[in-house]
Amino acid sequence: MKLTRWGPRGAEKPGLCDAKGRIRSLAGVIDDVRGDVLLPEALAKLAKLDPETLPLVGEDVRLGACVGGVGKFLCIGLNYADHAAESGMAVPTEPVIFDKATSAIVGPNDDVEMPRRGEKLDWEVELGVVIGKPAKYVEKSRAREHIAGFCVINDLSERRFQLEGTGQWIKGKSCDTFGPMGPWLVTKDEVRDPQDLAIWLEVDGRRFQNGNTRTMIFDVDYLVAYVSQFMSLQPGDVISTGTPPGVGLGQKPDPIWLKVGQTMRLGIQGLGEQRQRVIAAP
Numbered sequence: 001m002k003l004t005r006w007g008p009r010g011a012e013k014p015g016l017c018d019a020k021g022r023i024r025s026l027a028g029v030i031d032d033v034r035g036d037v038l039l040p041e042a043l044a045k046l047a048k049l050d051p052e053t054l055p056l057v058g059e060d061v062r063l064g065a066c067v068g069g070v071g072k073f074l075c076i077g078l079n080y081a082d083h084a085a086e087s088g089m090a091v092p093t094e095p096v097i098f099d100k101a102t103s104a105i106v107g108p109n110d111d112v113e114m115p116r117r118g119e120k121l122d123w124e125v126e127l128g129v130v131i132g133k134p135a136k137y138v139e140k141s142r143a144r145e146h147i148a149g150f151c152v153i154n155d156l157s158e159r160r161f162q163l164e165g166t167g168q169w170i171k172g173k174s175c176d177t178f179g180p181m182g183p184w185l186v187t188k189d190e191v192r193d194p195q196d197l198a199i200w201l202e203v204d205g206r207r208f209q210n211g212n213t214r215t216m217i218f219d220v221d222y223l224v225a226y227v228s229q230f231m232s233l234q235p236g237d238v239i240s241t242g243t244p245p246g247v248g249l250g251q252k253p254d255p256i257w258l259k260v261g262q263t264m265r266l267g268i269q270g271l272g273e274q275r276q277r278v279i280a281a282p
């Protein structure tokens with residue numbers, strides 16, 4: 001299934017994408033695509049629905065983030081060896097975990113804000129893992145049982161806030177709109193191999209990132225198991241698994257930063273595409 005959320009910001013309704021790519025409403029079936037709706041038994045119930053019996057939603061509807069009520073929005077840093085190199089950082093010997101404020105989450109095609117005092121706005125297309133079953137001290141061999149599905153995430157950063165001040169990366173990763181998520185939460189049964197997905201990003205039509213999830217240092221099962229050694233995970237938590245090379249910070253001879261008015265387009269094979277315009281923060 002491809003689950004989604006549609007409607008005005010803050011008032012999104014649940015939906016799913018049918019075989020013809022049309023969005024159908026799940027309002028009245030479930031309250032939202034969130035939390036316990038992502039448990040295996042709840043997803044199994046949804047999978048039994050005939051999409052043709054669900055009301056169609058207009059084609060020009062806004063899509064919200066594909067998961068609502070995200071409890072934890074965790075990110076893995078430097079999880080592609082080439083990206084670590086372009087960032088001038090060593091390949092980590094264990095996963096680097098950081099946090100992104102959940103208030104940064106927006107829909108896949110919403111505008112992205114250049115924050116006030118922002119100068120170094122940067123992009124990162126990433127494979128998002130959506131947790132579907134509580135996880136605590138999980139073995140890698142059983143990690144997949146705790147995953148509901150996958151989605152596209154743009155892990156936006158303000159590199160000055162992230163790297164040039166004191167403290168943790170969270171400052172440069174959490175501005176409003178820095179977490180477009182979606183268009184779909186694709187359930188794991190529809191993703192043949194999450195470690196073999198083309199992943200790409202363009203700015204104004206120029207392709208900067210063009211990778212494959214097979215070059216991740218730590219794969220998704222390892223990451224779920226690893227994170228669960230430090231904190232419990234709940235359905236609706238999201239782990240963004242790091243970005244392939246080609247971010248603005250890594251451009252030679254000089255970094256390239258996003259400017260107001262530019263448009264990003266990004267996607268992952270089988271998981272859909274996003275498009276965001278950069279605007280000045282109000």
Ligand code: ZN
Binds near residue numbers: 075076155240242243
């Ligand atoms: Zn990232």
